[in-house]
Amino acid sequence: MTESRSWPGPWVVEAAEHLAADLLRNSGDRWEHTRTVAARAAEAAEVLPAEQRPALVAAAWLHDIGYAEQVRGTGFHPLDGARYLHQRGWPPVIAGLVAHHSGARFVAAVRGLETELADFADPVYCTGPLADALTWADQTTSPCGRPVDHAARMADMLHRHGPGSANAVAHPLRGPALVAAVTATRRAFLSRRLPASFPVPRPAPAAESSPAPALG
């Protein structure tokens, strides 16, 4: 999938919200997580060129649709979500961002899905300010939809998935990549002197509701 890149207009945000609601509205905590990630992405969009902002917010709405029953295929939610979007004609940048959100390539390598994920291999989906901003929004939002420090988010993720999980095996490579993405986006905020309250998340609550969704 090496088509030329084009940026969808603002229409894509409303379309993405509607699709996300159709697929995740009844998923409890996951829907609350999605709503907060989208809201944070809308603020993070300020650090990006204007033409990229709708793509970021739309991808935030859709980043976890791969968990929905109607979307699930391989069981690897970034890939399943991206394939679902590609098959339905969504812009390649949206499917690509969903495929690669939050360091998915590191987990795909552990799960033997590297080749499949490479169908969405444009570098802008994997690294750089746009991909970093989506990772920042996801990795600073708890599974229940609360703003959270990214270190606490990663620790919670490793605890929920367990020591033998693909996430845990991938973590020596994925963890530093997530930190780098979060740090890059935070620095972009600071360099633009955006409100300091935005990039500084509230601490994680002592106990999230249980059971928490297995968000990557």
Ligand SMILES: [Fe+2]
């Ligand atoms: Fe997420």
